[in-house]
Amino acid sequence: xxxxxxxxxxxxxxxxxxxxxxxxxxxxxxxxxxxxxxxxxxxxxxxxxxxxxxxxxxxxxxxxxxxxxxxxxxxxxxxxxxxxxxxxxxxxxxxxxxxxxxxxxxxxxxxxxxxxxxxxxxxxxxxxxxxxxxxxxxxxxxxxxxxxxxxxxxxxxxxxxxxxxxxxxxxxxxxxxxxxxxxxxxxxxxxxxxxxxxxxxxxxxxxxxxxxxxxxxxxxxxxxxxxxxxxxxxxxxxxxxxxxxxxxxxxxxxxxxxxxxxxxxxxxxxxxxxxxxxxxxxxxxxxxxxxxxxxxxxxxxxxxxxxxxxxxxxxxxxxxxxxxxxxxxxxxxxxxx
Amino acid sequence: xxxxxxxxxxxxxxxxxxxxxxxxxxxxxxxxxxxxxxxxxxxxxxxxxxxxxxxxxxxxxxxxxxxxxxxxxxxxxxxxxxxxxxxxxxxxxxxxxxxxxxxxxxxxxxxxxxxxxxxxxxxxxxxxxxxxxxxxxxxxxxxxxxxxxxxxxxxxxxxxxxxxxxxxxxxxxxxxxxxxxxxxxxxxxxxxxxxxxxxxxxxxxxxxxxxxxxxxxxxxxxxxxxxxxxxxxxxxxxxxxxxxxxxxxxxxxxxxxxxxxxxxxxxxxxxxxxxxxxxxxxxxxxxxxxxxxxxxxxxxxxxxxxxxxxxxxxxxxxxxxxxxxxxxxxxxxxxxx
Numbered sequence: 156x157x158x159x160x161x162x163x164x165x166x167x168x169x170x171x172x173x174x175x176x177x178x179x180x181x182x183x184x185x186x187x188x189x190x191x192x193x194x195x196x197x198x199x200x201x202x203x204x205x206x207x208x209x210x211x212x213x214x215x216x217x218x219x220x221x222x223x224x225x226x227x228x229x230x231x232x233x234x235x236x237x238x239x240x241x242x243x244x245x246x247x248x249x250x251x252x253x254x255x256x257x258x259x260x261x262x263x264x265x266x267x268x269x270x271x272x273x274x275x276x277x278x279x280x281x282x283x284x285x286x287x288x289x290x291x292x293x294x295x296x297x298x299x300x301x302x303x304x305x306x307x308x309x310x311x312x313x314x315x316x317x318x319x320x321x322x323x324x325x326x327x328x329x330x331x332x333x334x335x336x337x338x339x340x341x342x343x344x345x346x347x348x349x350x351x352x353x354x355x356x357x358x359x360x361x362x363x364x365x366x367x368x369x370x371x372x373x374x375x376x377x378x379x380x381x382x383x384x385x386x387x388x389x390x391x392x393x394x395x396x397x398x399x400x401x402x403x404x405x406x407x408x409x410x411x412x413x414x415x416x417x418x419x420x421x422x423x424x425x426x427x428x429x430x431x432x433x434x435x436x437x438x439x440x441x442x443x444x445x446x447x448x449x450x451x452x453x454x455x456x457x458x459x460x461x462x463x464x465x466x467x468x469x470x471x472x473x474x475x476x477x478x479x480x481x482x483x484x485x486x487x488x489x490x491x492x
Numbered sequence: 493x494x495x496x497x498x499x500x501x502x503x504x505x506x507x508x509x510x511x512x513x514x515x516x517x518x519x520x521x522x523x524x525x526x527x528x529x530x531x532x533x534x535x536x537x538x539x540x541x542x543x544x545x546x547x548x549x550x551x552x553x554x555x556x557x558x559x560x561x562x563x564x565x566x567x568x569x570x571x572x573x574x575x576x577x578x579x580x581x582x583x584x585x586x587x588x589x590x591x592x593x594x595x596x597x598x599x600x601x602x603x604x605x606x607x608x609x610x611x612x613x614x615x616x617x618x619x620x621x622x623x624x625x626x627x628x629x630x631x632x633x634x635x636x637x638x639x640x641x642x643x644x645x646x647x648x649x650x651x652x653x654x655x656x657x658x659x660x661x662x663x664x665x666x667x668x669x670x671x672x673x674x675x676x677x678x679x680x681x682x683x684x685x686x687x688x689x690x691x692x693x694x695x696x697x698x699x700x701x702x703x704x705x706x707x708x709x710x711x712x713x714x715x716x717x718x719x720x721x722x723x724x725x726x727x728x729x730x731x732x733x734x735x736x737x738x739x740x741x742x743x744x745x746x747x748x749x750x751x752x753x754x755x756x757x758x759x760x761x762x763x764x765x766x767x768x769x770x771x772x773x774x775x776x777x778x779x780x781x782x783x784x785x786x787x788x789x790x791x792x793x794x795x796x797x798x799x800x801x802x803x804x805x806x807x808x809x810x811x812x813x814x815x816x817x818x819x820x821x822x823x824x825x826x827x828x829x
Contacts, residue, residue: 162716164675164687165668169716169812178720178816178824182646182799183761232813246694247715303804309519311803321805329809331502338501350501357583378584379499379506383515424520429804459807462519466648467640467766468658470796472666475506476569479515487515 157232157252159326167330170232170252186314194224194317196263202226206257207286209279222276223283224260231256232323255291255324259283259302260317267316268425269304270416278409280320281400284432287322289398292437297324299332299436302397307427310461320430328436335433336448343451351453355389363482366489367415371407374415376481376488383463383479384423384488386415388456395452396435412456418491419460426460433457494569494589496663504667507569507589523651531654533600539563543594544623546616559613560620561597568593569660592628592661596620596639597654604653605762606641607753615746617657621769622742624659626735629774634661636669636773639734644764647798657767665773672770673789680788688790692726700819703826704752708744711752713818713825720800720816721760721825723752725793732789733772749793755828756797763797770794 157172193201199217207225214220227235233254241250261280262272269277288300304320305312328336342350358364358375366386367374375387388411390404400408419426434454469475494509530538536554544562551557564572570591578587598617599609606614625637641657642649665673679687695701695712703723704711712724725748727741737745756763771791806812 160716162714162718163679163691165671166675167716167718167810167812169718169814171717171817172813172815173817173819175815175817176820178760178799180761180763180799182644182764244715245698246690299809301805301809303808305803305805307519309801311801311806323805323809325809325811329811331808331810334502334810338503342500353583354500361582377499378581379497379504380508381499381504381506423515424517426517427519429807431804431808433808457808459804461801462515462517464518464646464648464798465802466642467768467796468638468642468660469648470766471640471668471768471770471794472636472638472660472662473504473668473671474662474666475504476509477506478509478512480508480510480512482510483513 157234159233159250159252161248161250163247168327172232185308188314188316192265192315192317194258194260194315194319195265196221199224202258203229207283207290209283219263221263223262223279225283225287226258226260228256228258228321233325250326253296253326255297255322257287257322259287259320259322261320262318266318268416268420269306269318270413270420272318272413274410274413276409277412278405281405281408284320284322285397285400285405288396288434291322291324292398292439294324295437295440296326297437298440299325299328300434301325301329302432302434304430306429307461310427310429312427332433332436336436336452339451339453340448349393349451349453351389351455352393355391364485366485367411367492369407369411371404372411374411376484378481380477380481380484381475382459382461383477384419384426384460384484385481386419386458386484388412388415388458389453390455393450393453395449395454397432397454398434400454414492415458415488418488419458421491422487423460423462426462428458428460430456430458494571496570496587496589498585498587500584505664509569518645522645525651525653529602529652529654531595531597531652531656532602533558536561539595540566544620544627546620556600558600560599560616562620562624563595563597565593565595565658570662587663590633590663592634592659594624594659596624596657596659598657599655603655605753605757606643606655607750607757609655609750611747611750613746614749615742618737618742618745621657621659622734622737625733625771628659628661629735629776631661632774632777633663634774635777636662636665637771638662638666639769639771641767643766644798646764647766649764669770669773673773676788676790686730686788686790688726688792689730692728701822703755703822704748704829706744706748708741709748711748713821715818717814717818717821718812719796719798720814721756721763721797721821722818723756723795723821725749725752725795726790727792730787730790732786732791733775734769734791735771737791751829752795752825755825756795758828759824760797760799763799765795765797767793767795
């Protein structure tokens, strides 16, 4: 089981796994991948029952025939059952550890890197993201669905090498998203324009940080990049939620992602990385202040290669030190496209 | 040179080193320590000229005879010269990269781990921290001095293994400290008590997260620990700034740190870690809102072992997942004391 605890000083939330007794010492003994890959086609029985799949007609759930498959995480960080409750513990606060934690298996074959999938296959993965967000947002207890991918041990990935991403549905809008929403709202109230649309326009005029542009998407190295080779992928069309992505955008984004991830792989020599989908919170529970958002948020994908370790200064201050200017990043990556 | 850039969406500040052309690929090729250690006694000429030292009477600066030595970082992230200026760059903001970046060499001998120094030697290191904060706070341009230590490559440490810590003097109070200050202020305004004093009292009553207590200090595993084995060291006496630490407290803290770092070393098998001193901002530039702080902040030392990699979910959300409950941490570490 897990508890969701709140730091009363900084309002930071932490999912604490209260049952662990063994201490992970991964800095000493690197973990090994399982001998049989539970995500490969034919091994469907090794995962919990599938929640969603894109599969050939006339094939059965939990049997071969799928192209993308979504299953519950075998060791979920939050549990789906139960009521949301908030209690005091001495001076502290906690809420029950309710949520969902799903794994999106990106291919039936034992392929490790996203960029080696076909653009069409990547589009199917994106389609699965959209389907899961739409479905989970029907549950009022969930305020936010975070879709993300961890690749490589230095990016916090599990030992399963078969290409996959994850999602976590949360009972509260996370702090980082709140900070973006409130920055975007403040800008909108002042200018009556979407801050992301303005950033995109500004960058397309300046060009020094633009890596890729087509009719539907723009890929940027952000002006205040916290990490070397941090990238943002924006749809040109204003839309606050990934739920609103069109079929044409999904096809196009599959191609864009394949190109960009290939360029990162080549330039940084197979870097560990995370990517995170930034989308609007659930609009259903109307009492949440953030769910009134429409014109002031703009969904996007954030890609963070993990080639530099964060140090004590960065953790302590929230100030970041980035040894590679985003303008250098843009020129290096453009060479590979 | 470097620029300090601000993310307009989230108000995050980033020091961007605009001159780098080589891309660090440390996930591929681990860096090697220099063949001659510039921090060892006898090699004083290999560092920039010393700023401060605790040394035997009748010995000369930049010559042997020192016990602790403070020098400028050879590759500083910020520069000491210049005026503070803030300019717009298209839609974005930047300030000039002004600040100080110093290295505190903790011992003349080639010793790698802090806990193998004598408690007395650790106290001298703490004395150097205090002296440098007091001196740098005489400069009105500096709003905050962050003292920190990086140990091990996974904690972002440099290749120099000789035990050392660093400080960075900043032209703005960093976001993480602002968040603590504002949380502490909100609590004080409501309760008219220091939140840290209340947390200490609550934990000393509960005991399940207390690792060490003596007449002057308390070491806790915080209730909402973001990382496994995260620890906080608090002075029992309310004092908002480390500048106010007494000689008796410094002696005592040297002993406490030696014990705690030894216990972490034994329990986690020589973990990479960061520690960060949390102290009040500079009180001199009165126009800074945060410099009015007195009764509502309480200096402390935060220790973060880096045995778990942060993943995409944590970077994207600001929600943390901690696989080891702080109560487990307290019981494991107490066994070693």
